[in-house]
Amino acid sequence: MPWSASGHRHGRGLLLLLAMVASLSTVVTSQDSQFTWSDCQSSAPPSPAPSPSSSSSTNTTFWSNVVALLDALPSAAAPTGFASLSRGNGTDRAFVRGLCRGDSSPANCVTYLRNAALGIRSRCNSSRRAAIWYDDGSGVTVPAPMFCFVSYADTNASTAYEDAFRRPSQNWAEVSDRVTFERTYNALMGRLAARAVNGSGSGTPSPAPMFATGAGVYDPAAPNGTMYGLLECMRDRTAAECERCLNDSVRLLPSCCYGHQGGVVFAYNCYLRMEIYPYYNLALDGPPVLAPAPSMIFVGETQEKKRMNVTLAIAIPVGTVLAVVVIVGVFLYRRRKVNRKKTGPGLSMRDNNSIKEEDIGYVEPEQLNLVVLRAATNNFSEENKLGEGGFGEVFKGTLQDGEHIAVKRLSQDSSQGFQELKNELVLAAKLKHRNLVQLLGVSLQEEKLVIYEYMPNRSLDTFLSDPMRRQxxxxxxxxxxxxxxxxxxxxxxxxxxxxxxxxxxxxxxxxxxxxxxxxxxxxxxxxxxxxxxxxxxxxxxxxxxxxxxxxxxxxxxxxxxxxxxxxxxxxxxxxxxxxxxxxxxxxxxxxxxxxxxxxxxxxxxxxxxxxxxxxxxxxxxxxxxxxxxxxxxxxxxxxxxxxxxxxxxxxxxxxxxxxxxxxxxxxxxxVFSSGLTESDHPSRSGVRSSDGVMLISNKLSSTTTVSENEMSVSELQPR
Missing domain, CATH: 1.10.510.10 (Transferase(Phosphotransferase) domain 1)
Incomplete structure (x- = not known):
């Protein structure tokens, strides 16, 4: 499928197009049927393909940090499809982030990010902030997901320029019924945007956060009468930023490419693509949404009566079912409310004498966005790690409002299972005291994360075990x-x-x-x-x-x-x-x-x-x-x-x-000591080993022997 870049509804001349591309430092290539957009935020145009040593800017500490991060990015992003990395201090600190399409395999993600990293190094080596979009425009049916995004900057915050950056591209071919096509497009993209932002909606669960795909039928009679949409946000953005970026991109594509059979919109914070052929795994979607049916005008009294009869035939049973559901729901709600008054919030008592662990009702703490937590902890970087234990690791995080938090990240092979995690959430959510650590929230989207208030002086153990800190x-x-x-x-x-x-x-x-x-x-x-x-x-x-x-x-x-x-x-x-x-x-x-x-x-x-x-x-x-x-x-x-x-x-x-x-x-x-005799405490008995060490114990263990090396075996399960 041939592609073009456009900034006007009906297209512009080739001269204007080339001027726009050059002014934006944007490059389109056709090698191997692929195209790439790059945006170098610098007044100086990028070199076609300079060597790393050909530019004086490449000798700076900042650029060295950028290159090191770009080299580390593919392996860091491959497991989840996204990574945000940083390196350096002060004005030399560099930030790099990379995103692969949500349905990319780890192997494909590594390949695409490596290619994109090489491209941005050759084109934007004189800039302090730059981005590159690497995509597939070949039109092959269900190709490998060849989209990735890489950017680097001297700060982790988006600028106004980057928030407003949108670059659309369109197919040359057009559709015949533009009105129906655009109506189906708006309905489909609105549904996908809601799914990408909220992570909910019809269809199978999304393989990645802030990612959604779906199909809509705009012409049932046409061979290619189905459009396929894909929306994705950068995962270090908030839900509000994702929604704003997607909504702007959804509105932009029809305004620039009205009536065309497909197109993409590149942005720093999100990505949009729409085609009339499948280019991703259709198993990700639910059933396609049909095109809006044309309005029907009924003529004559007979047709009106038929319509009324059909309406009544549908409305009566549906209304009855809804009424029953409402009544049952009210009954269950009131019964639950009465039980909570009897036993306390979140508790259910089998009898009046005991409460077992499985009887404690679950009190759900505040749900926090995984994207926010990744951004707060710098993608769980090693420099933010506070410690680890049998449950996993604990990281320091900083929210956008400056509040410090501690994020407990449960490892996949943790000895602390889900029941212990649930037990901790239940009790920590119920208990409020100045001498108990406060639970702030939880995230159970892709992995189990528990968020607590940050304690800057760590644990008491760090003082007792360190002679210098103990002073x-x-x-x-x-x-x-x-x-x-x-x-x-x-x-x-x-x-x-x-x-x-x-x-x-x-x-x-x-x-x-x-x-x-x-x-x-x-x-x-x-x-x-x-x-x-x-x-x-x-x-x-x-x-x-x-x-x-x-x-x-x-x-x-x-x-x-x-x-x-x-x-x-x-x-x-x-x-x-x-x-x-x-x-x-x-x-x-x-x-x-x-x-x-x-x-x-x-x-x-x-x-x-x-x-x-x-x-x-x-x-x-x-x-x-x-x-x-x-x-x-x-x-x-x-x-x-x-x-x-x-x-x-x-x-x-x-x-x-x-x-x-x-x-x-x-x-x-x-009490384990030498030089004691049984007369020191008449209520206890001891067993002496060959080296004179005596174990003082209660009478129930008086027949226990002590080995010469003073070692014992325990079947307890210490944490």
């Missing part, structure tokens, strides 16, 4: 963090609408905001109970070794006291400045933090357990001693001996008023 935590900050975690637990256990047990409380799940305020995060394995339920038994204990209470690790008994045990371990870690799993290799006989603190507590030399870095800034001994005592009480082996969250908050806020009423802490759970 930034003076005692006032540590005490404030301890109190904040306790208030968060009090809300989860007693003050929220649900009694929530976190089950994986540890320093890496305590995040710190800009003011070092702690916020509990990661509710993937949390459990929600009814208000009067005290504990439950799970068949699959999950959590992190070292922070799991003994009754939960051994027998699966989970309760609020399980979280209190984890909290106690964190408190002792904050005081000592040592991780719970870090062994003491000095002159101390203790081989763990709990053992070391307990030994010093019995000896009355608590000053020896305090983090040495606190001595430089000073600390109130009474307050530190109170926290050590609270930590030991929280890690008692018997859950009944541990205080609840309200008692912990009270002891932290008023240590003197409650000290006389407290019971003295006894030996904690999981």
């Amino acid at each position: 930034q935590l003076d005692w006032s900050k540590r005490f404030s963090i301890i109190c904040g975690i306790a208030r968060g637990l009090l809300y989860l256990h007693e003050e929220s609408r649900l009694k929530v047990i976190h089950r994986d409380l540890k320093p890496s799940n305590v995040l710190l905001d800009a003011d070092m305020n702690p916020k509990i995060s990661d509710f993937g394995i949390a459990r929600a109970f009814s208000v009067d339920q005290s504990r439950d038994i799970t068949r699959r204990p999950v959590g992190t070794l070292g922070y799991m209470s003994p009754e939960y690790a051994y027998w699966g008994h989970v309760s609020t006291k399980s979280d209190i045990f984890s909290f106690g371990v964190i408190v002792l870690e904050m005081v000592t400045g040592r991780r719970n799993n870090s062994a003491y290799s000095d002159t101390s006989d203790s081989i763990s933090v709990l053992s070391h603190v307990w030994d010093k507590w019995r000896a009355g030399s608590m000053v020896d357990v305090v983090d040495p870095s606190l001595a430089e800034s000073g600390y109130p001994e009474s307050e530190v001693l109170n926290c050590i005592e609270i930590g030991l009480l929280c890690v008692q082996e018997n859950p009944m001996d541990r205080p609840d969250a309200s008692a912990v908050v009270l002891m932290l806020s008023s240590p003197t008023s409650t000290s006389d009423d407290r019971r003295a802490p006894s030996r904690p759970a999981f």
Whole structure:
């Protein structure tokens, strides 16, 4: 199918066409039946095919960054068909983006982007901003999708020039019935534009975001009486930008190419193509839309009566069905509303005594656009990566209004399945407290993404595991963090609408905001109970070794006291400045933090357990001693001996008023030390190994043997 470029409804002379093309630095080629448009935003015309070293601009740092990004673009964009990359700093920073047609295979996408990258390097090497459109104009039936777009710039924001840029091209041949053809075109393109922007509509699901195809019949009797449309937006644009670009392009094609059998419109933010022959896989479409039927004029009373009879025959059953649907819908809505009043929003109770995880209703958080999140995280670039875990990776993002966010990206092979993701969304959407991380939204379009408020100081674990950063935590900050975690637990256990047990409380799940305020995060394995339920038994204990209470690790008994045990371990870690799993290799006989603190507590030399870095800034001994005592009480082996969250908050806020009423802490759970005898604690028994190390355990495990290398095997599933 022959093509032409046009800027007028009826076409212009060849001289005017060439002048327009030259002034816009736009090039049309016919090699291999392909044509290419390029737009170099520079007053200097591009060279026909210069070598990389022939222009002085190619020696700049900016151009070196552009070339590096163009080389990396094909492989980066191939998996999804789109990529937005950046490199450099300051005025030398370059931005490159590339888009393949939504139905392109990864292999084709790599080939087309590589060719387009070579073209833009040869034509626009003296420009700071440029773009190239590489398309197929051969007219072959169902060819490979040979469209791609590549642009580079010195900023990631679109200019007014780029927003308004539209370049149409048309087929030479014309249709006979222009009025019907244009009417069908407007109806088809309006439908496809809505599908591309909103991702919904008839037909099979789109293979890519912001991409839609479809067909419309404008002449049922003609051999080529069906038109085929394709619309696509650059995926780093917002839905509003996509809609505006598509609507302008849809209006432009008839104004420039009225009556022609097909055409394309190139823009920086979108792409439009319409033909009277199929040029993509028709399996992407639903059934073609028929041309608008001509208006019929009925003459005579008989025809009018027939029409009324047909109308009534259709309207009565349809109206009856609609009425039934409305009645049923109202009934279901009211019943659901009554249930929500009885059990609380989003909850369904099988009985009055327990709420199981599968009974918790799903509260859908705000849905965020995947395109917006890709733009906010610079297409999940490595420089924005905050960390990773069993669930996947976490990236820092910046929205258009400047708000910082944290995006949790669930990997395809993540050990955190959909049920855990759903559990986290349900609980995080229901729970609102200053010491809990706030859920901002979710995106489940192509991949599972959860968006939280951004915490600039990362996790508490980053401070405890780094000796240099730990020095930034003076005692006032540590005490404030301890109190904040306790208030968060009090809300989860007693003050929220649900009694929530976190089950994986540890320093890496305590995040710190800009003011070092702690916020509990990661509710993937949390459990929600009814208000009067005290504990439950799970068949699959999950959590992190070292922070799991003994009754939960051994027998699966989970309760609020399980979280209190984890909290106690964190408190002792904050005081000592040592991780719970870090062994003491000095002159101390203790081989763990709990053992070391307990030994010093019995000896009355608590000053020896305090983090040495606190001595430089000073600390109130009474307050530190109170926290050590609270930590030991929280890690008692018997859950009944541990205080609840309200008692912990009270002891932290008023240590003197409650000290006389407290019971003295006894030996904690999981104490591993040498030099102890069974007489040290009559209620427990120990098994001594050949090297003199004794494992202090409860009576139920007194027959357990300890291997010489002190290693044990556990079937728990730590996160």
